[in-house]
Amino acid sequence: MEKSERAKERKEKRLQEISLLRTIPYSDHQRWWSAETVAVVTGGNRGIGFEISKQLAAQGVTVILTSRDHSVGLEAAKVFQEGGFNVFCHQLDVLDTASITEFCDWLKQNYGGLDILINNAAVNFNQGFDNTVEYASQVITTNYYGTKNMIQAMIPLMKPSAAGARIVNVSSRLGRINGKRSVRGIIVRPGYAAGLRNSVEKPWKIEDVCLREKFSNLDTITEELIDQTVSSFLQQVQDGTWESGGWPKTFTDYSVSKLAVNTYTRLMAKMLSDRPEGQKIYINCYCPGWVKTAMTGYAGNISVEAGADTAVWLALLPDLAVTGKFFAERREISF
Numbered sequence: 001m002e003k004s005e006r007a008k009e010r011k012e013k014r015l016q017e018i019s020l021l022r023t024i025p026y027s028d029h030q031r032w033w034s035a036e037t038v039a040v041v042t043g044g045n046r047g048i049g050f051e052i053s054k055q056l057a058a059q060g061v062t063v064i065l066t067s068r069d070h071s072v073g074l075e076a077a078k079v080f081q082e083g084g085f086n087v088f089c090h091q092l093d094v095l096d097t098a099s100i101t102e103f104c105d106w107l108k109q110n111y112g113g114l115d116i117l118i119n120n121a122a123v124n125f126n127q128g129f130d131n132t133v134e135y136a137s138q139v140i141t142t143n144y145y146g147t148k149n150m151i152q153a154m155i156p157l158m159k160p161s162a163a164g165a166r167i168v169n170v171s172s173r174l175g176r177i178n179g180k181r182s183v184r185g186i187i188v189r190p191g192y193a194a195g196l197r198n199s200v201e202k203p204w205k206i207e208d209v210c211l212r213e214k215f216s217n218l219d220t221i222t223e224e225l226i227d228q229t230v231s232s233f234l235q236q237v238q239d240g241t242w243e244s245g246g247w248p249k250t251f252t253d254y255s256v257s258k259l260a261v262n263t264y265t266r267l268m269a270k271m272l273s274d275r276p277e278g279q280k281i282y283i284n285c286y287c288p289g290w291v292k293t294a295m296t297g298y299a300g301n302i303s304v305e306a307g308a309d310t311a312v313w314l315a316l317l318p319d320l321a322v323t324g325k326f327f328a329e330r331r332e333i334s335f
């Protein structure tokens with residue numbers, strides 16, 4: 001059996017295990033949360049964000065489902081309210097400072113803050129084998145800066161608790177620094193025929209060794225490094241030179257945006273690590289897999305239920321001391 005087939009088989013087995021795990025209810029002593037626990041979900045009006053809202057509400061958490069289009073969010077929340085869930089909607093555009101400020105004021109006034117933040121809102125304009133960078137600026141701004149905006153705005157509102165507040169960034173394996181470059185599922189080196197693929201050194205997603213090392217080492221990760229990297233990518237897009245810039249070859253802008261999200265997750269975990277007991281904030285990111293949502297043109301290979309699972313599992317982990325890590329299918333994976 002081919003290596004890729006074995007990997008596919010392992011993943012399918014893991015997804016089956018997870019669907020079983022999801023049927024096991026949390027015991028009373030594991031439930032650190034209650035109806036007073038407040039979770040904010042960005043981009044909750046559809047797709048994975050909608051499903052994360054549903055699964056958190058089903059566990060008894062109060063969910064603030066946010067949506068940039070208020071009327072769409074209200075409709076989504078209504079579905080849950082009719083089902084008896086504590087889900088309430090508020091308008092939120094993660095790129096609009098006035099919208100974020102208004103949301104913060106409302107959240108503080110009505111709920112006194114939050115316990116869980118799910119940074120789910122994102123955009124992607126690539127589908128199938130397309131690799132357009134036409135919307136690179138919007139992709140980087142929404143996925144990276146939108147996530148950063150929300151983290152910065154929500155940290156001061158995170159409620160102190162023994163269990164610790166939690167931030168889950170919905171990311172992607174496409175943003176892995178150490179991933180090997182894959183074109184149409186085949187590992188290839190540029191300039192080599194695919195037939196030679198086993199006899200050549202496999203290329204890295206990020207070709208620049210120095211950049212790869214800086215992103216790999218927590219000691220060299222800084223906010224400036226991340227910001228400068230995404231700006232330099234956007235500058236190359238503007239100059240028309242990005243194709244020789246050594247960036248990931250598939251879903252390039254989206255991959256760079258998620259690399260930035262992953263790296264920012266690690267940096268924030270480090271920066272938040274010295275908070276005193278009772279005021280801890282744990283931050284992790286995860287990849288939902290390739291999910292059947294509008295983002296993939298519903299061409300993904302897993303359901304939204306399975307795609308939302310690891311976010312909810314991370315947000316509710318009973319003894320969460322884990323922070324600054326990357327997960328998929330309820331397991332830690334490498335950056």
Ligand SMILES: NC(=O)c1ccc[n+]([C@@H]2O[C@H](COP(=O)([O-])OP(=O)(O)OC[C@H]3O[C@@H](n4cnc5c(N)ncnc54)[C@H](OP(=O)(O)O)[C@@H]3O)[C@@H](O)[C@H]2O)c1
Pocket residue numbers: 042043044045046047048049067068069092093094095119120121122123142146170171172173287288289290291292293294295296300
């Ligand atoms: N689907 C996959 O296979 C896959 C794989 C890996 C990672 N992910 C990640 O999973 C998350 C959810 O994706 P999805 O598949 O559920 O996509 P989706 O159905 O396209 O949903 C994206 C959500 O983000 C919202 N959004 C976009 N820009 C926003 C902004 N400026 N402010 C507030 N909300 C904004 C959208 O709102 P509107 O409805 O107003 O557009 C929508 O609610 C994303 O972070 C994505 O990168 C998805």
